[in-house]
Amino acid sequence: MNSLQRALRSVIRKPIKSILLLLVMITVCLFLLCGMACRNANVQTQDTTRQAIGAGLRLDANEKNRSKRLTECSQKIGEGQEGSYGGVHQEKLETAYGTQWLVWCDNSFDCLQISDIEKLAVVPGISDYNISTCITAVNPVGFDRIEDPDMDQTNDMGGVVLIGNRKMELDSNVLSGNVTLKDGRMVTEKDQDVCVISEQLADQDHLVVGDKIGFNDYHDPEHSQVHEATIIGIYQTEQLMSPLMAGDTFRSENIIFTDLRFPEKAEGSKNNPCYEHAYFQVGDVDDYDAVKAAVSTADIEWERYDLIDRNGNMSTMSSNFNDLEKISTLLILITFAAGFIMLFLIFVFWTKNRNYEIGILLSLGYKKRNVLGQLFAEAFITALLAFVISFTLAPAASSVAADYLVSAQAEQAELEKNINADKVTYSTVQSEQTVVGVEVDITKEMFLICGAGMVILTAVSIGTAGIGILKKNPKDILSELV
Amino acid sequence: MILEAKNVSYFYKAQKDKLILENVNYGFEPGKMYALLGPSGSGKTTLLSLLAGLDIPTKGEILYDGNPITARDLTEHRKHHISLVFQSYNLIDYLTVVENVKLGGQKTPEPILDKMGIGKEFWKRNVLQLSGGQQQRVAIARALASDANVLLADEPTGNLDEATAWDVIDLLKRIAHEEGKCVIVVTHSKELAGSVDIAIRMDQLGK
Ligand SMILES: Nc1ncnc2c1ncn2[C@@H]1O[C@H](COP(=O)(O)OP(=O)(O)O)[C@@H](O)[C@H]1O
Ligand SMILES: [Mg+2]
Numbered sequence: 001m002n003s004l005q006r007a008l009r010s011v012i013r014k015p016i017k018s019i020l021l022l023l024v025m026i027t028v029c030l031f032l033l034c035g036m037a038c039r040n041a042n043v044q045t046q047d048t049t050r051q052a053i054g055a056g057l058r059l060d061a062n063e064k065n066r067s068k069r070l071t072e073c074s075q076k077i078g079e080g081q082e083g084s085y086g087g088v089h090q091e092k093l094e095t096a097y098g099t100q101w102l103v104w105c106d107n108s109f110d111c112l113q114i115s116d117i118e119k120l121a122v123v124p125g126i127s128d129y130n131i132s133t134c135i136t137a138v139n140p141v142g143f144d145r146i147e148d149p150d151m152d153q154t155n156d157m158g159g160v161v162l163i164g165n166r167k168m169e170l171d172s173n174v175l176s177g178n179v180t181l182k183d184g185r186m187v188t189e190k191d192q193d194v195c196v197i198s199e200q201l202a203d204q205d206h207l208v209v210g211d212k213i214g215f216n217d218y219h220d221p222e223h224s225q226v227h228e229a230t231i232i233g234i235y236q237t238e239q240l241m242s243p244l245m246a247g248d249t250f251r252s253e254n255i256i257f258t259d260l261r262f263p264e265k266a267e268g269s270k271n272n273p274c275y276e277h278a279y280f281q282v283g284d285v286d287d288y289d290a291v292k293a294a295v296s297t298a299d300i301e302w303e304r305y306d307l308i309d310r311n312g313n314m315s316t317m318s319s320n321f322n323d324l325e326k327i328s329t330l331l332i333l334i335t336f337a338a339g340f341i342m343l344f345l346i347f348v349f350w351t352k353n354r355n356y357e358i359g360i361l362l363s364l365g366y367k368k369r370n371v372l373g374q375l376f377a378e379a380f381i382t383a384l385l386a387f388v389i390s391f392t393l394a395p396a397a398s399s400v401a402a403d404y405l406v407s408a409q410a411e412q413a414e415l416e417k418n419i420n421a422d423k424v425t426y427s428t429v430q431s432e433q434t435v436v437g438v439e440v441d442i443t444k445e446m447f448l449i450c451g452a453g454m455v456i457l458t459a460v461s462i463g464t465a466g467i468g469i470l471k472k473n474p475k476d477i478l479s480e481l482v
Numbered sequence: 483m484i485l486e487a488k489n490v491s492y493f494y495k496a497q498k499d500k501l502i503l504e505n506v507n508y509g510f511e512p513g514k515m516y517a518l519l520g521p522s523g524s525g526k527t528t529l530l531s532l533l534a535g536l537d538i539p540t541k542g543e544i545l546y547d548g549n550p551i552t553a554r555d556l557t558e559h560r561k562h563h564i565s566l567v568f569q570s571y572n573l574i575d576y577l578t579v580v581e582n583v584k585l586g587g588q589k590t591p592e593p594i595l596d597k598m599g600i601g602k603e604f605w606k607r608n609v610l611q612l613s614g615g616q617q618q619r620v621a622i623a624r625a626l627a628s629d630a631n632v633l634l635a636d637e638p639t640g641n642l643d644e645a646t647a648w649d650v651i652d653l654l655k656r657i658a659h660e661e662g663k664c665v666i667v668v669t670h671s672k673e674l675a676g677s678v679d680i681a682i683r684m685d686q687l688g689k
Contacts, residue, residue: 001584006577013576357574363536364585364624365561475537
């Protein structure tokens, strides 16, 4: 009779001794699967400050991921070091108040990855797409901007702002119906050095379609190169667009829509664009959900982004959702450590309890590795059973776990926000996120990883417990029996 | 001579100053039944374990068919040269009678069990449902399932009542005489020792 046959009989005929082992293994399996599922969970939040409109999907940078990358880049540069890495710049400033550190990012840091955008643009069902640049402040040349005469302009840069679009008719302001054409046409992907200005600006400066206006870098309006754009349209607004920041530079009437690559030239950073949003139009509205699913499974670096659907629902990778990824990783690690200790103790107990059986087999001339092999086989049979049971329980368990972790995280974040409310000021408006759901998916890979993890855990713990047997000679084992 | 202790001395690593066996020389022949006789603590079990290859002598060696048993793997010696029967703790409790006998070697279990007086109705039973005497006979059956020529038994009758004990001793004697095996039994009963072919007193073995 070989060790596997003996193992099977031992497990089947004396099941009680395996029950504790089975329970521990199921628990370990479930915790591992839950941990992994939560790490990759999609947290659906409703964003009250961002609105996506039309039968399309919007891709934005994820704020949490941005600050994570910022930290990584400045670590790469080194603390107390001047330098640049990945579009992040660290500079030392000697001021009257002492040394100060200036950290700033250029466009390359904030720009959405064009390769990712292009991957999504070719997903079947996407009929057209648009890219919009960041709102770029520049200095007007040869025309006057609209100013509030009562406003103190000392702190304002005296500029206007540009929004570059690949296809202006898909700009969020146009899609929402707020911006409409009064004259001329909108920007298309074929245009170069063109702009669409507000009716107020046209009226004040007597500008008409066909005129040219210029812009340059507001940091150095005297010397920097002027770039001209031809006016191809004049727009009107239903309501004034809400300004990004205070000051007349950002007021609605001073917003000028241009072609995609114009803002970077005007601000003096040619070939270093700053793409802030990408919009993907879904051709057939009836296919919306299928197309959304196809887009969200595309192979891009999802951690960097939020995907916002037509209802304003955002999907954010759990790794960007507060500390969910960290907590899940911790859960996995703790499970491994605790699992090892528990399994090790169970196996030590096992081998002690089965000394007599081991002694008999050794005295009959069975090799130690054959005897140990039986214990391994029994453990693996139990592990297999635990694995099958966990599989059936995992989907339910992981969604409960994910719901719990996410709500705990959301609460924690709320608490921190209240504590920090008067300590931290944000340069831009922080998005308000309310969690509307969590989507966990237990994938084949997770099962494989969990299976491999269990095999390793079992092998290591039983191996460690089995060293005791390997070290003893059969006489010692037998004399322990009496 | 089939099994031989040559200049064997032994002490336990835990008690290095206490020699349990000192310069033991003895040869065992096939077809005979031996009894190792001596009071408790005199080193009977120790000597038997050395003969069985469960441990190795501190000095000297054990020869099987004239060759030191350490020349090859000790598990080979245990598997093919000897078979062991203990006082208790003999059978594995999650295996049936037949399965336990199969553990001992390649021979078909049923005829051996028949010969040991274990009826068919017990073969598929769990071994714990057998009486002490029956269990010991299953253990002997297991020892006979291998092709080993030496049967070593450590107080095989220690847990049995007198009548059953004599049955077992007769059985062992028959194995020695009818099958030509060398049977070595440890006992502290002078009565039992008197009935075997050769009784060896531990205090005569050196030390
Ligand atoms: N594993 C051991 N470690 C240390 N001493 C032992 C061990 N086993 C037996 N002894 C000692 O060796 C001596 C002989 O023991 P043993 O061979 O079991 O005697 P017997 O079988 O004749 O009763 C005893 O004094 C006993 O205390
Ligand atoms: Mg003894």
